[in-house]
Amino acid sequence: MIELTMQDLSDIVGGQLVLADADSADSTISGEVHTDSRKVTPGALFFALPGESTDGHLFVGAAAELGASAAVVERAVDVAITQIVVPDGVAALATLAREVVARVRGRGRLKVVAVTGSNGKTTTKNMLRAILEQEGPTVAPFGSFNNHVGAPISMLGVDDDTEYLVVEMGASAIGEIASLIRIVTPDVGIVLKVGLAHVGEFGGPDAVETAKSEMVTDLPETAVAVLNIDDPRVVRMADKTRASVVWFGLDDRAEVRATDVVGSASGTSFTLLVDETSIPVDLRILGEHHAMNALAAIAATRALGVPPERAVAALGGLAKAARWRMEVQPREDGVVVINDAYNASPDSMAAALKTLAQVTAPDQRSVAVLGEMAELGEFSDEEHDRIGRLVVRLNIRKLVVVGHAARHIHNAAGLEGSWDGESVLVADADEAYDVLREELRPGDVVLVKSSGSAGLRFLGDRVAGVDG
Incomplete structure (x- = not known):
C-alpha cells in the first residue's frame, strides 16, 4: 500500500x-x-x-x-x-481501495485490467500476471481474491511504482460486480463466459448474464471490453457498453483467434491468429479450454500495447494454471493425479472430463473421482445427471462419486452404460481414498474434480502423496 x-x-x-x-x-x-x-x-x-x-x-x-x-x-x-x-469495516475497505488506486493513477501510469466469467477467472488472471510482470511492476493476487473483500485487498497492493493492476471480479448476486467497478474502473474489462456457476444463487442463467454484464456496462469510452465471441450471452454485452470492443475466440470473426487447438498430456497448443499474423502457442497447462483463457489474456494485454509475440512467450513459461486447477501430480509408481478440485461448474466439469479422456493413452486407465457441483439450485439434479452420462460417453474406465449431493452422477452413469462395478458411490473423501488405495494401479490417470465445498482437492493431494 x-x-x-x-x-x-x-x-x-x-x-x-x-x-x-x-x-x-x-x-x-x-x-x-x-x-x-x-x-x-x-x-x-x-x-x-x-x-x-x-x-x-x-x-x-x-x-x-x-x-x-x-x-x-x-x-x-x-x-x-x-x-x-x-461504522462498517467492509465499506471502509472499499473506500480505502478506491482512494489508494485513484492516487496511484493520478501520480503515475497505472493501468487496471479486470476479469470476470463463470469459469476461468483465476487462470486468466494468472496469465495476465505472467504477461504483464514482464512489462513492468504488476500487482495481481495469488489465489482467488475476487469478492467484495478479496478484490479491494488486491487493489490495495499497489504503490507508486505499480504499472499494472489485475483484478479478478466474481459474483454470487446481481450488483456485486457493479460495486467492485465503482471502486476501480478498469481500463480493460474481460468477460470470459456466462455459464451455470452459482446459477442457484442467481436464480437462473439470465440473471447470471445480467450480473456478468456489469463488467462492461459502466466502462468509459476510453476503455476496452474484451469479449468472448463464441458465447452468445457475452456477445449481447457489446450493445451494453460504451467501450471499444475486442473479440476473442474460435469464430472466424474474432480479432484474436485460435485454430488447431490440440490438448495432450504435456499441455495445450494452438495457432494464434492476430493482426494478420499467425503465432504458434504452446502452453504447459492441461486442457483445451485454457486456450480461451490465453486468448483473453493476449487480447487484453494487446489492448495495453503488449505485442502478442511477447505475450505468447510469457505464457509459455507458465507452469500451471493455479494450485488445484488442472494441477498434474505424478506419483513414483506411475499413477498421475490431475487435481482440479478447487471449484466446479457443469462447464468446467465437462471440460476436465474431456481432458482426462484426451490425455489418457491407450495403454492407460482413466479414473474420475467426482464430487458435488455446488450452488446449482433447481438445475442441480439435471446437471449432475448430465455429467454422469458424459463420463460413460467419454469411455472413462472407472468412476468414484463422492457424497450424497453428487449421487446423480453415479446413478446416471449406471443408466447410460451397461456397467458392472465401474462406478462406485462413497460417502466421503476418506471412503474414496480407501477405494482408490485398493483400486489404483501403475499408469492410471486420475482426475479429481468437485466444487471447493466438497473438499476433494485435499483428497487429490492425499492420493498423489502431496503435502498441502
Whole structure:
C-alpha cells in the first residue's frame, strides 16, 4: 500500500482515530493490508471484519503481536495498537481501495485490467500476471481474491511504482460486480463466459448474464471490453457498453483467434491468429479450454500495447494454471493425479472430463473421482445427471462419486452404460481414498474434480502423496 499518515488513513475511511501511546497522527503506515491475522506482517494494516463463523475483532491482539501498525475496527478493542473506528469495516475497505488506486493513477501510469466469467477467472488472471510482470511492476493476487473483500485487498497492493493492476471480479448476486467497478474502473474489462456457476444463487442463467454484464456496462469510452465471441450471452454485452470492443475466440470473426487447438498430456497448443499474423502457442497447462483463457489474456494485454509475440512467450513459461486447477501430480509408481478440485461448474466439469479422456493413452486407465457441483439450485439434479452420462460417453474406465449431493452422477452413469462395478458411490473423501488405495494401479490417470465445498482437492493431494 502507498504510504499514508494515520490521520490521512482515518480521514479517508471517515473513522475515529484512536492512537496507541507510541504513535501520533503523523505516524505513517505503508505495509500490507490483511483481514486474516495469521497473514499479518510487520507494518501491516489489519481490518477486523465480522464474519459468518468468527469476528475479526477477536484477533486484533494477534495482529498486533505479529507487528501490525494499525487496525480498522467497528468497535474499539483493548489492545495497544492504533485503531480507526468505523461504522462498517467492509465499506471502509472499499473506500480505502478506491482512494489508494485513484492516487496511484493520478501520480503515475497505472493501468487496471479486470476479469470476470463463470469459469476461468483465476487462470486468466494468472496469465495476465505472467504477461504483464514482464512489462513492468504488476500487482495481481495469488489465489482467488475476487469478492467484495478479496478484490479491494488486491487493489490495495499497489504503490507508486505499480504499472499494472489485475483484478479478478466474481459474483454470487446481481450488483456485486457493479460495486467492485465503482471502486476501480478498469481500463480493460474481460468477460470470459456466462455459464451455470452459482446459477442457484442467481436464480437462473439470465440473471447470471445480467450480473456478468456489469463488467462492461459502466466502462468509459476510453476503455476496452474484451469479449468472448463464441458465447452468445457475452456477445449481447457489446450493445451494453460504451467501450471499444475486442473479440476473442474460435469464430472466424474474432480479432484474436485460435485454430488447431490440440490438448495432450504435456499441455495445450494452438495457432494464434492476430493482426494478420499467425503465432504458434504452446502452453504447459492441461486442457483445451485454457486456450480461451490465453486468448483473453493476449487480447487484453494487446489492448495495453503488449505485442502478442511477447505475450505468447510469457505464457509459455507458465507452469500451471493455479494450485488445484488442472494441477498434474505424478506419483513414483506411475499413477498421475490431475487435481482440479478447487471449484466446479457443469462447464468446467465437462471440460476436465474431456481432458482426462484426451490425455489418457491407450495403454492407460482413466479414473474420475467426482464430487458435488455446488450452488446449482433447481438445475442441480439435471446437471449432475448430465455429467454422469458424459463420463460413460467419454469411455472413462472407472468412476468414484463422492457424497450424497453428487449421487446423480453415479446413478446416471449406471443408466447410460451397461456397467458392472465401474462406478462406485462413497460417502466421503476418506471412503474414496480407501477405494482408490485398493483400486489404483501403475499408469492410471486420475482426475479429481468437485466444487471447493466438497473438499476433494485435499483428497487429490492425499492420493498423489502431496503435502498441502
